[in-house]
Amino acid sequence: MKKNKVALYYSLIVVLLVLIGISSFLFNYFYNLRGEDLSLEEMTINEANKMSYNVKLFDNEFFKSSDEETNYVLSLVDNINTYFNYSTVFSSPVVGEYSYYVKGSVIMEENGEKVSNEIYRGDTASYNVNGSVINLSSSFDIDLDAVVRAFREQVLNLNLNVDSVIRYDVVYSYKVYSDELAKSLVNSRTLSVVIPVKDITNITITEDAEVMRKEFSDLNLDDNKLYLAICLEFIGAILIFVLLIALLVRRINGQVSVYEDALEKLLNKYDSHLVYLKELPDLADYNVLFVEEMEDLLATSKKTKTPISYIEVVDKHEATFMVLLDKQVYVYKFSSKNV
Amino acid sequence: MKLKVSNRMISYLFAFSSILLALACFTITKSFSMPESSEGLKKWNVYLDGTDTRGSNGNVIVSHDSFNVSLALSNHNETYQVNTKIKNDGGFNARLESIDITNLSNIKIGTSLKTGVTYYLSDYVSLSFKYAKDNKSNNVYVDSDVLKDDLLKMGTSNDVVLLIKYKDLKEINADALEVFNDNVKVVSGGRVIRFNVNVSMHYVEAY
Secondary structure, X not given: OHHHHHHHHHHHHHHHHHHHHHHHHHHHHHHHXXXXXXXXXXXXXXXXXEEEEEEEEXXXXXXXXXXXXXXXXXXXXXXXXXXXXXXXXXXXXXXXXXXXXXXXXXEEEEOOEEEEEEEEEOOOEEEEEEEXXXXXXXXXXXXXXXXXXXXXXXXXXXXXXOEEEEEEEEEEEXXXXXXXXXXXXXXXXXXXXXXXXXXXXXXXXXXXXXEEEEEEOOOOHHHHHHHHHHHHHHHHHHHHHHHHHHHHHHHHOHHHHHHHHHHHHHHHHOHHHEEEOOOOOOOOOOEEEEOOOHHHHHHHHHHHOOOEEEEEEEOOOEEEEEEEOOOEEEEEEEEHHXX | OHHHHHHXXXXXXXXXXXXXXXXXXXXXXXXXXXXXXHHHOOOOOEEEEEEEEEOOOEEEEEEOOEEEEEEEEOOOOOEEEEEEEEEEOOOOOEEEEEEEEOOHHHOEEEEOOOOOOEEEHHHOEEEEEEEOHHHOOOOEEOOOHHHOOOEEOOOOEEEXXXXXXXXXXXXXXXXXXXXXXXXOOEEOOEEOEEEEEEEEEEEEEOO
């Protein structure tokens, strides 16, 4: 029975050690998590842009699309009509606004140094968004003939001989707020039409693109407190497991420890009446009388004016107190069983 | 006595540690949520598809949700027609926010020296835009207010027709005709009007 109990206690200790290991691992994981910018919420944003242009020539006055031809005689180009489309799709609804404006500039380059002069700036058009989609389409005209004439007059006056390009940019931006991420999202994109100022020019535009990206919520204080709470719970569990193991170990050795404490108390209490024997005397010729309590033995000792002999017969398990007289011996047995 | 106390303490501690562990597991499961898979992300895709034209001396260029028609009309009653569809292949229902069409009344042809009246392209060319509202072929014209907020549901398309006509001589008054003749050159025996019309169909998300 006692052996079964001890085996059970040892099994429990093993289980507790495994639980301590698991709890320690999880505590460490969540403790490290608190320091990282790890978010629990995620949003996917799909951003696409398209651009195309049509050229109106003086000579045949037919529009040519950007799909058909890319080289033009600059002097024959009257007007370029440029179309653009931005679409932004959020995986969850947002609220905010988006806007765009068009700006034109002439960029001159001489000896590796670039100088940009703004020649046009359109009004900013703003719109509201309350949903998952921003879809912006529009077009604008570049009066290329007028721009080139004005630029050439300027160059002539300044007597410059530089490489230059005419560039028109469509700047699109949005600023929206996401309830799911609990933060604002801001982004800006620029699409460009570039026309080198030379006799045979090639018009280049920003290529169509589609990009998918992710945005994450910030690890806020509430999340931090949550991780702290998880860490404290695991620490608490670990401490309790350790305490349980200590108690179980003490329990296994429990009876022995209790016996030793009690024996020590007895020895301290009756020290003045005790004689410590080295070995157990031969009691074969004695009439052995057992007493129930130590007090009874003490009373006998006092009456007979005989000291109490003490010897521990089984180490940490049994001790014998005796009062030896002529033919009789009074014995008090103190063992771990009766503690 | 001590053993009993010891037993009781062990059981209380076991119970308390179990509660702590259960609480920790509950807190963890509650705090985590699976992020939305990017494969399920809906896309926005409203565009013009399948353009068909009737008439010569014209060219149509389609750019996503906009198309541009460049024309050189030389004969009265000559027409040019563009048939196309606006299609919603995306994951959102769409609502028509606006249709922007080149206003022919803004393209100046000339001013009469006799009357001082300025004539515009709209005096010589008529334009009609038809749109199949509510996915039905009911041919609603662009100047009707009912077109705005028309719903284009996912997976559906609406028919779009643009008809441009060089007006009959009878529809043009004499003064206008004189201004026209003064300002538009004769090419190969006819007076050719060269212009372009841009049509943009702007859709937004429908809720």
